[in-house]
Amino acid sequence: MGKIIIKTPEQIEGIRQSSKLAAKTLDFAEQFVKAGVNTEFIDDKIEEFILSHGAIPATKGYNGYPKSSCISLNNVICHGIPSKKTILKEGDILNIDITTILNGYFGDTSRMFTVGEVTPVANELIDTAWHCLDLGIEQVKPGNRFGNIGFVISRYAKAKGFSVVYEFCGHGVGIEFHEEPQVDHASRRNTGPEMKPGMTFTIEPMINQGKPKAVIDKNDGWTARTIDNQLSAQFEHTILVTETGYEVLTDVHDEYEIT
Numbered sequence: 709m710g711k712i713i714i715k716t717p718e719q720i721e722g723i724r725q726s727s728k729l730a731a732k733t734l735d736f737a738e739q740f741v742k743a744g745v746n747t748e749f750i751d752d753k754i755e756e757f758i759l760s761h762g763a764i765p766a767t768k769g770y771n772g773y774p775k776s777s778c779i780s781l782n783n784v785i786c787h788g789i790p791s792k793k794t795i796l797k798e799g800d801i802l803n804i805d806i807t808t809i810l811n812g813y814f815g816d817t818s819r820m821f822t823v824g825e826v827t828p829v830a831n832e833l834i835d836t837a838w839h840c841l842d843l844g845i846e847q848v849k850p851g852n853r854f855g856n857i858g859f860v861i862s863r864y865a866k867a868k869g870f871s872v873v874y875e876f877c878g879h880g881v882g883i884e885f886h887e888e889p890q891v892d893h894a895s896r897r898n899t900g901p902e903m904k905p906g907m908t909f910t911i912e913p914m915i916n917q918g919k920p921k922a923v924i925d926k927n928d929g930w931t932a933r934t935i936d937n938q939l940s941a942q943f944e945h946t947i948l949v950t951e952t953g954y955e956v957l958t959d960v961h962d963e964y965e966i967t
Contacts (some may be wrong), residue, residue, distance in 0.1 A: 710888045712880060714906035719813070720948060723882040723908055726763065727815030727957035730808040733757050734819055735960065737806075738775075742823045743798050744755070747779040750804070751790035758808055766885050767812055768806035773929035778805040778818075785873055785922050785940040787916050787930040798824040801834060803942045807885060810920045812857075814883050816910050817958035818944040829917060830939055836868045837915040843966065844893070844911040847938060848947050848954035852903050858895030863912045873914035875922045876932065881946055882908040888912045894920075910955070912944030 715723065728784055736757045740750045752824025755776035757764050758862035773789075780788035780803045781796075788803075790796075796802070805818035820834045853894035860871045878891030889901050893913040906928040918938035934940050948955040 714886045722813035724957050726808050726810035729810050730806045730815040730817045731958040731960040733806045741958045743823050744790050745796050747790040747794040748792045751775050751777050763808045763810040765842040766809045775966050781935045785932040787932050796823050799826050801830050814881050816829045816946050819943050833917050838943050839944040840913040850905050853900050855895040855899030858892040861899040862894035865915050871920035872918045873920050878910040878912045880909045882951055905949050905951050907949040910946050914942040916940045
């Protein structure tokens, strides 16, 4: 394992500004999430918005990824590639994942959206994924271990009858797109590195309706689907460890107090 970067106040402010832009981009994208719209159109709008705010989309060209966001529908866990062929329809659930680079700093966030009326199980899955993120964030404070994030997430998801994807995880972010540490969403209690003030990372639990395993699309090499074609849901925030707790850097709706 590499070294976890402790950010300086100047770096933290840069990451904070990029994180806020990423979250505002999700707010902007919401107006286009409706039946009949293709996901490439949404991605084009996202790219325009990011560029117009003096930033660039981190995903575009990253290890060959072709688009400015990831848009993952229904049974797609993550890394869904926006496409003209993928047209939203009534009852769909989808995750939009955006990472911005603003003045050299990265901010990373995702959230779920719904198209019209969705099934009760889809609503319950989305609510569970959101609560899992909240539970993970509550574990963030100096001296705590990263494994406790995954411990509380997996315990809650399983109690709700769902499973936690273990093949993808959260990660350090800010100076680079992906840094140390790896933030697992299913882990043993009191394991992993110790959290320290100045660390920035994502928590992004992916919760499946059925089995936890993912299958990567052989054609595009990116799209990760549930192995049993059941639904998946995910939320993601970029978090800063403060001197006494946490700050959710991608929170633009004042949903979390700074602790």
